[in-house]
Amino acid sequence: MEKQTVNVGLLGLGTVGTGVVRIIQGHQEDLQKQTGLGINIHKILVQDKDKPRSIDTVSEWITTDANELLSDPLIDVIVEVIGGISPAKEYILQALEHGKHVVTANKDLMALHGAEILQKAQERGCDVFYEASVAGGIPILRALVEGFSSDRITKMMGIVNGTTNYILTKMTQEGADYAEVLKEAQELGYAEADPTSDVEGLDAARKMAILSTLGFRASVDLAEVDAKGISSVTKEDIAYGKKLGYVVKLLGLARRDDDEIEVSVQPTMIPKEHPLASVNGVFNAVYVHGEAVGETMFYGPGAGELPTATAVVSDLVTVVKNKKLGVNGRGMVAPYKEKKLKTDDKKLSKYFLRLIVADERGVLAQITKILADADISLEQVLQQPYNGGKQAEIIMVTHVAAKSSLDQVIGTFSDLSVIKEVKSCYRVEGGSVE
Structure with a gap:
């Protein structure tokens, strides 16, 4: 007789794990109707059995021995929400070896070892889903795999970290310094003690x-993502950006041109009328551009107990539906395209530059000549007194230029005596994502 219930082993009962239990317990009728099978929590791995918890659990569920879940033939699906690389990786590979399907919210693990885990899943005919690893409750990974399966994605751009978006939002709205907003974010629990x-x-x-690997069907390694954070962003940068019509956001960018790709994360100026400019606080949003569909945007909470747990349970429902249909392990498509990374001379963008210079005649002419020699032209220029009028501050937005040309210019600036400091340099994205 066919089994009428799917048994789940839950690795971890922290914030997200608690949310998973709440949803499974509270939505039994809906889950039964959607899948045709009951979903039952069979065992939960914790570090401390006696820790007070905000939900009621059956004592027989709780264990500190991972083998009670990974080797139990009654458990069909392992849900991993403990985070980190080890022992999560070992637990997932062991679960797959025992023929168990896996749902995980572990972005660190999937970014670093996703290819190995998916390969093992294919070998064992098991499902591995990880929707909750990116952008919390936003169903972006499923959209890339299924919704865009007949399209060709050329660009993905988005706000995928709620902590930094909260900090930049507060700096923008209140004119506050980075350090004081970070301290406030830590006190509110939006930022970790070590942020x-x-x-x-x-x-x-x-x-x-993860997004670029799925979107471009090519395996992108974490080391190939050019990453820069927000710790050097100042309230002055934000104020000058605002004066020029821009908002500063930490943007992830993945772009493909002629089968060559670039992937980066960096503080970016975007026009104040761009939809991403109004994504504030801890919310996330991802813009996806497909050749056929054009522009689409996915928006929602990027973290939290229930948004992330909702994505986990959604993946669990997909596993159970696949089990009912007998198609587990057949829906995954491993990256199959050859990866070609752009060189710096093909990475094109506008740039925001902020310079401290000697307040002398002819300085701007020297700067524009250096830019022209590197084939970079200017779209906007501001000049302000600095240091009580003894120096000047020059703020520029360039037209589209190659990253290699910009790097050359900044190197030349550092050798020029009249340029005292390159205060800031940020990418500027245009009004659309074409």
Whole structure:
């Protein structure tokens, strides 16, 4: 007789794990109607059995021994929400070896070892889904795999880290310094005690590696994502950007031109009328441009107990539906396109530059000559007194230029005595994502 219930082993009962239990317990009727099978939590792995918890659990569910889940023949699906690389990687590979399907919210693991995990899943005929690893409750990964399956994605651009978006939003709206807003974000629980992964762009880089691998069907390694964080962004940068009609956001960018790709994360100036400019606080949003469909935008909460848990349970529902149909392990398509990375001379963008210079006649002429020699022209220029009028501050937005040309110019600037400091340099994205 066919099994009428799917048993789940849950690795971790922290914020997201608690949300998963809440949804499964509270939505039993809906889940049964959607899948045709019952979904039952069979075992939960925790570090401390006696820790007080915000939900009621059956004591028989709780264990500190991972093998009770990974080797139990009654468990069909492992849901991993413990995070980190080890032991999560070992647990997932062991689960797959035992023929169990896997749902994970682990962006770090999938960004670094996703290819190995998916290969093992293919060998064992198992499902591996990881929608919750990027942008919390926004169903962006499923959209890339299924919704764009008949299209060709040329560009993805988005805000994929809520902590940095909260900080930049507060700096923009209140004219506050980075350090004071970071401290406030930590006090509110939006930023970790050690915020490095968020504020230096590492978290967003992991998510962009996952998005670009799925969107471009080519395996993009984390080391191939050019990442820069927001710790050097100042309220002055934001104010000058605003004066020129721009908003500063930490943007992930993945672009493909003529089968060559670039993937980066960096503070970026975007026009204030662009839809991403109004994505504030801890919210995430991803713009996707397909050759056939044109521009689409996915927006929603990027983290939190229930948004992330919703994505996890959504993946779980897909596993159960596949099980009912007998098609587990057949829906995954491993990256199959050859990866060709752009060289710096093919990475094209506008740029925002902020320079501190000697307040002397002819300085601007010297600067524009250096730019012209590198084939860079200017779209906007502002000049302001600086340091009590002893120096000047020059703010420029270039027309589209190659990254290699910009790097050459900045190198030349550093050798020029009349240029005291290159204060800031940010990418500028246009009004559309064509």
